[in-house]
């Protein structure tokens with residue numbers, strides 16, 4: 054790969070009890086690359102994402118961000134979580150805070166910005182995700198698609214090096230999926246490094262540089278989307294694609 058690596062997983066293994074959920078995972082994500090991760094339920098996609106921002110520890114192997122091993126604790130860990138923005142299926146906004154407060158909080162607590170500076174940045178990002186008129190509302194007053202766009206703005210407000218998306222549209226009503234995918238597509242075009250777990254194959258085709266197919270804790274294929282969708286190598290990928298396409 055010509056570009057500098059931003060995330061490197063080398064021979065990573067993880068267990069939950071006896072369950073070997075990540076098996077000999079080798080994966081490099083270059084700066085500015087968009088990698089879509091797909092695979093059956095239970096194949097380890099979420100665990101992979103969670104390991105990258107150290108919500109999960111690993112048994113063996115190593116994970117590097119920008120050439121540095123992931124920190125174990127303390128301020129360095131909080132900084133890592135800010136550097137690795139994460140957007141989940143459930144939006145996880147703070148219910149008792151306004152949209153603006155949700156987007157500003159981490160900037161103040163983790164990045165040490167003054168409130169005025171954080172709020173200014175939050176308003177810029179809310180505009181970018183199409184929500185400038187919703188700043189003073191509470192999450193419960195927003196649709197699912199709007200809440201997920203707030204979650205994206207909140208992660209972006211930390212100036213992350215990479216954004217991880219774990220099935221960001223799976224909990225949304227169909228009519229709201231596109232407004233979230235549009236924001237993600239825009240981010241991809243602007244050069245954000247992204248790891249996206251999704252079954253939205255339209256997004257994979259238009260935004261991904263690579264598709265990683267996981268099954269049973271292993272990376273079975275790591276290919277460019279055109280090749281993967283037209284001629285998957287493995288029977289497992291063929292079988293999976295026949296079910297979702």
Ligand code: ADP
Pocket residue numbers: 069072074092093094095096097098099100101
């Ligand atoms: P995916 O996101 O691909 O559906 P996950 O990474 O969530 O898969 O899960 C991989 C496997 O690990 C599954 O068998 C799941 O049941 C198991 N698993 C996930 N989280 C835990 C946990 N906290 N404790 C025990 N088993 C878990």
Ligand code: MG
Pocket residue numbers: 098099100219220
């Ligand atoms: Mg999952």
